[in-house]
Amino acid sequence: MPQDADAKLRCALERRFADPPGAAPPAQGAETLAGMAARGAQRVFATQPLDEGLLRLLCAVALSSPTKSDLQQRDILRISDPELRRAVDGLLGDQTWAAGAPELLIFCGNNRRQRQLHAWRGRPFVNDHLDAFFNASVDAAIALGAFVTAAEAVGLGCCPVSAVRNHAQRLSDLLELPEHVFPVAGLALGWPAGPAEISQRLPLAVTLHENRFGSGDPRAEVEAYDRARAAAQPYAKQRFTGDYGEAPDYGWSEDKARQYSKPERADFGAFVRAKGFRLD
Numbered sequence: 001m002p003q004d005a006d007a008k009l010r011c012a013l014e015r016r017f018a019d020p021p022g023a024a025p026p027a028q029g030a031e032t033l034a035g036m037a038a039r040g041a042q043r044v045f046a047t048q049p050l051d052e053g054l055l056r057l058l059c060a061v062a063l064s065s066p067t068k069s070d071l072q073q074r075d076i077l078r079i080s081d082p083e084l085r086r087a088v089d090g091l092l093g094d095q096t097w098a099a100g101a102p103e104l105l106i107f108c109g110n111n112r113r114q115r116q117l118h119a120w121r122g123r124p125f126v127n128d129h130l131d132a133f134f135n136a137s138v139d140a141a142i143a144l145g146a147f148v149t150a151a152e153a154v155g156l157g158c159c160p161v162s163a164v165r166n167h168a169q170r171l172s173d174l175l176e177l178p179e180h181v182f183p184v185a186g187l188a189l190g191w192p193a194g195p196a197e198i199s200q201r202l203p204l205a206v207t208l209h210e211n212r213f214g215s216g217d218p219r220a221e222v223e224a225y226d227r228a229r230a231a232a233q234p235y236a237k238q239r240f241t242g243d244y245g246e247a248p249d250y251g252w253s254e255d256k257a258r259q260y261s262k263p264e265r266a267d268f269g270a271f272v273r274a275k276g277f278r279l280d
């Protein structure tokens, strides 16, 4: 069994990276690491509902993840009311796949509780600056990542949904999010109805640094990644062909450059400020 896990881990990393680590397998934990390395986004779900006990268990595991200074500035909001769910699904634009997920969770940053502690304890809150928003966002993102790992470990499939922030104020109104509580991302979740999509990653040469970041230009490595990824995992559809045409060699960098050539959620800063955050 450990050998199978070692092979699975090596195989997953070879599929993911052009320069996978050549290290000997770890003395323990290969099964867990193999599961994490072979994971992928799941956007197609069986209709079978999730057991509520299992969902609560996964939430508890995810909320066991690290939080900055033990401040615990993140919460999970489960949308179980079908009418509310329909309303939230209606905010997701072309992300229609998410409506097919039996569960939709919203991972929220929550700096409200901290401010309440100050009111309850009669202590001044003197950290009303960007860090308050940043720390809560990071805590929420860590819990989201932990939830994904936990869910995939029990065989569920999931995919985060930042599209829930497309209309952040409307979402906030629907979910009655108070001041200093904000959505970081949704997570669509269910039993998979097909294989997950496993994406190649940029090589470690580009994303793993030692001691100093360095001033090297990663263009050649990124272009090699584009080619390898396009061969293994071509994009089904090119973005904004009306503006940019059909590229014969459409790869990751072209997709990402096209994506962010159009504004996305440009009103999010205004929403966050309206939630009471000062971002100085």
Ligand SMILES: Cc1cc2nc3c(=O)[nH]c(=O)nc-3n(C[C@H](O)[C@H](O)[C@H](O)COP(=O)(O)O)c2cc1C
Binding pocket: 039, 040, 041, 095, 159, 160, 161, 162, 163, 164, 185, 197, 198, 199
């Ligand atoms: C914070 C976050 C937000 C995301 N939002 C969306 C989304 O709105 N719609 C979507 O289809 N995928 C979304 N994704 C999934 C990514 O597009 C996904 O990471 C990508 O398809 C590559 O798959 P992988 O990173 O799971 O391997 C999101 C992922 C993260 C981490």
